[in-house]
Amino acid sequence: MTQHADVAxxxxxxxxxxxxxxxxxxxxxxxxRTAARIADALREIGLEVHEGIGTTGVVGVLKVxxxxxxxxxxxxxxxxxxxxxxxxxxxxxxxxxxHGCGHDGHVAMLLGAAQYLARTRDFDGTVNFIFQPAEExxxxxxxxxxxxxxxxxxxxRVFALHNWPDLPAGTIATRxxxxxxxxxxxxxxxxxxxxxxxxxxKSPDAILAASDLVQxxxxxxxxxxxxxxxxxxxxxxIHGGDTHNVIPAEVRVSGxxxxxxxxxxxxxxxxxxxxxxxxxxxxxxxAQIEYDRYYxxxxxxxxxxxxxxxxxxxxxxxxxxxxxxxxxEDFSFMLQARPGAYLWxxxxxxxxxxSLHHPGYDFNDEVMATGIHMHxxxxxxxxxx
Numbered sequence: 602m603t604q605h606a607d608v609a610x611x612x613x614x615x616x617x618x619x620x621x622x623x624x625x626x627x628x629x630x631x632x633x634r635t636a637a638r639i640a641d642a643l644r645e646i647g648l649e650v651h652e653g654i655g656t657t658g659v660v661g662v663l664k665v666x667x668x669x670x671x672x673x674x675x676x677x678x679x680x681x682x683x684x685x686x687x688x689x690x691x692x693x694x695x696x697x698x699x700h701g702c703g704h705d706g707h708v709a710m711l712l713g714a715a716q717y718l719a720r721t722r723d724f725d726g727t728v729n730f731i732f733q734p735a736e737e738x739x740x741x742x743x744x745x746x747x748x749x750x751x752x753x754x755x756x757x758r759v760f761a762l763h764n765w766p767d768l769p770a771g772t773i774a775t776r777x778x779x780x781x782x783x784x785x786x787x788x789x790x791x792x793x794x795x796x797x798x799x800x801x802x803k804s805p806d807a808i809l810a811a812s813d814l815v816q817x818x819x820x821x822x823x824x825x826x827x828x829x830x831x832x833x834x835x836x837x838x839i840h841g842g843d844t845h846n847v848i849p850a851e852v853r854v855s856g857x858x859x860x861x862x863x864x865x866x867x868x869x870x871x872x873x874x875x876x877x878x879x880x881x882x883x884x885x886x887x888a889q890i891e892y893d894r895y896y897x898x899x900x901x902x903x904x905x906x907x908x909x910x911x912x913x914x915x916x917x918x919x920x921x922x923x924x925x926x927x928x929x930e931d932f933s934f935m936l937q938a939r940p941g942a943y944l945w946x947x948x949x950x951x952x953x954x955x956s957l958h959h960p961g962y963d964f965n966d967e968v969m970a971t972g973i974h975m976h977x978x979x980x981x982x983x984x985x986x
Contacts (some may be wrong), residue, residue, distance in 0.1 A: 626680030653932025655745035666725035673756035706964030714976035726984035781899035784929030795850030933971025
């Protein structure tokens with residue numbers, strides 16, 4: 602296994618750095634304190650630092666030697682709009698905001714790699730350390746790409762490492778092709794007239810129509826999509842009415858669709874629109890839909906994923922992920938622009954560890970060294986002397 606002995610002395614201060622960020626979480630496009638701390642840390646080790654990319658994004662550039670080869674390494678910075686329930690001494694001091702996905706750990710690991718590589722300089726080329734805002738549903742990666750991220754900071758390949766509680770601590774996993782799902786969201790509004798609950802014949806019943814709609818939406822995957830494909834449709838919200846004796850004029854039904862194949866994505870969206878129109882016609886209502894394909898599927902470049910697995914085997918336990926996950930990731934926008942791969946870093950100490958986005962979740966600091974090793978090994982392999 603690859604040994605980077607000097608990483609050990611970096612971990613303790615990075616754990617402190619990570620826990621400080623955890624204590625002061627910030628939501629997407631508002632990571633001002635986090636970004637400033639990252640920029641200061643990068644300047645301290647002598648990197649060229651660029652701020653304000655994609656609103657609050659930071660890029661640190663480290664060039665060694667004369668090669669024009671380049672690599673990008675990305676860490677996300679934002680927290681989630683949820684209440685922490687860990688009772689940790691460094692728990693969030695901001696009510697309703699919480700690093701419940703481990704982005705604080707991702708930042709610390711990438712900073713550790715920058716510190717190590719700036720010290721050893723055992724490569725020939727350019728490393729772009731990309732600290733990205735607003736991964737949690739706001740598409741910060743897409744904003745950075747649209748603002749010219751890869752024009753300003755060319756990358757032959759780009760990689761991201763995300764902690765994964767479903768894997769044993771220290772395991773590094775990835776796969777060629779799809780690894781995370783495309784994420785669509787829909788909101789359907791059924792519009793009637795409203796009436797007294799004792800006089801239901803006076804208005805189409807939007808509540809009854811919503812019940813019918815939910816049932817029919819849940820047949821789309823099983824009856825419209827081939828069994829050889831993978832997709833999920835979940836209705837997650839129904840809102841309508843204010844009191845027990847009024848049939849509401851409107852009911853709103855919302856949910857999400859997850860897919861890996863754009864053709865399947867098209868079929869599902871078309872089917873949702875057809876089902877909505879049919880339900881509205883059957884119940885004498887009108888209907889409106891908002892449909893947003895906010896994250897595409899995260900598709901790894903096949904060769905980049907294979908190379909990453911070979912590199913991971915020199916760092917720790919490498920695993921070829923048998924299946925993609927239906928959760929989504931806006932690193933997909935970066936992979937649409939440049940070849941690369943998205944990697945999972947196992948962090949579970951035991952079965953039943955809190956999952957990502959769980960109020961009791963915390964990043965496992967024991968895997969920080971492994972994450973740093975992996976970042977460093979990617980650079981030293983792709984930019985070998």
